[in-house]
Amino acid sequence: MMTQHTKEEAILQVSNVALTYDRPILRDINFCIRNIVRPGFSQGQVVTLIGRSGIGKTQLFKILSGLQQPTSGQVTIHDNQPVKAGDMGVIFQNYYLFEWRTVHQSLLLAAKKNKALAGKEKQTIDEYAEQFHLTEHLGLYPNQLSGGQRQRVSIMQQLLKGSNFILLDEPFSGLDVCMLDKAVELLLQVSLSDDLKTLIIVSHDIETSVAISDTVFILGTEPGMAGATIKKEIDLIDRDLAWQKGIKQEKRFLETIEEIKGYL
Ligand SMILES: Nc1ncnc2c1ncn2[C@@H]1O[C@H](COP(=O)(O)OP(=O)(O)OP(=O)(O)O)[C@@H](O)[C@H]1O
Numbered sequence: 203m204m205t206q207h208t209k210e211e212a213i214l215q216v217s218n219v220a221l222t223y224d225r226p227i228l229r230d231i232n233f234c235i236r237n238i239v240r241p242g243f244s245q246g247q248v249v250t251l252i253g254r255s256g257i258g259k260t261q262l263f264k265i266l267s268g269l270q271q272p273t274s275g276q277v278t279i280h281d282n283q284p285v286k287a288g289d290m291g292v293i294f295q296n297y298y299l300f301e302w303r304t305v306h307q308s309l310l311l312a313a314k315k316n317k318a319l320a321g322k323e324k325q326t327i328d329e330y331a332e333q334f335h336l337t338e339h340l341g342l343y344p345n346q347l348s349g350g351q352r353q354r355v356s357i358m359q360q361l362l363k364g365s366n367f368i369l370l371d372e373p374f375s376g377l378d379v380c381m382l383d384k385a386v387e388l389l390l391q392v393s394l395s396d397d398l399k400t401l402i403i404v405s406h407d408i409e410t411s412v413a414i415s416d417t418v419f420i421l422g423t424e425p426g427m428a429g430a431t432i433k434k435e436i437d438l439i440d441r442d443l444a445w446q447k448g449i450k451q452e453k454r455f456l457e458t459i460e461e462i463k464g465y466l
Pocket residue numbers: 223224227253254255256257258259260261262
């Protein structure tokens with residue numbers, strides 16, 4: 203039985219986006235992310251963007267986050283406003299951190315950008331740190347952290363800034379099995395913190411990323427057409443594959459993974 207939910211207003215709309223350098227990279231990109239309302243949960247959206255290497259995922263990621271202007275078309279968020287740099291929290295693959303600042307200094311800087319936290323920045327940092335198992339690391343510099351800890355600091359930074367959109371580039375790469383489980387838990391926790399939170403994940407680890415998503419967009423090329431477009435959108439809620447622990451082991455999940463691989 204399909205999990206009870208409704209899809210409401212558009213929270214991100216990509217319209218006719220194209221990107222051309224010396225040749226077309228992206229063309230006719232159209233998709234929409236809607237606010238999912240799930241009774242009893244503050245369920246946010248988790249979207250995975252999949253495509254083979256070199257297809258244009260990073261370029262689309264940059265366009266979505268306002269860091270790169272498309273050649274044509276537009277990306278709008280909140281009441282049809284065009285997205286601009288800074289609207290979205292971006293977590294790059296290498297978890298870029300200010301190496302010369304302690305974790306706490308970086309987090310405080312992020313929290314100060316969020317007007318909603320005025321006066322309670324330090325308290326909020328302590329609460330998140332506890333939740334993310336970073337309490338003992340607040341005084342350290344980034345080079346004294348493990349990969350998993352750096353990742354958690356990056357995510358915390360974006361959450362403190364108050365971004366409703368968090369884009370993650372390869373969030374699972376370079377993590378050992380144990381850390382991978384923790385990263386998954388953490389993203390699920392973030393996605394359940396507010397029904398307006400949207401995570402957009404670009405990953406080569408299809409199984410892990412699809413297992414925590416509600417929607418998959420597959421970027422690919424079509425015969426005779428230059429440039430990549432969204433070849434397929436898979437609604438995992440409709441397939442009853444979303445929001446379930448242990449889904450990775452189920453046959454029908456693995457069938458969807460095979461189907462996705464068929465599009466690459
Ligand atoms: N500044 C640029 N000028 C010209 N071509 C570019 C530029 N930046 C990227 N490209 C090209 O755009 C294409 C898409 O690159 P992109 O990095 O988005 O791929 P990707 O899907 O993220 O790949 P991967 O999974 O390997 O990271 C590539 O063919 C790349 O050569």
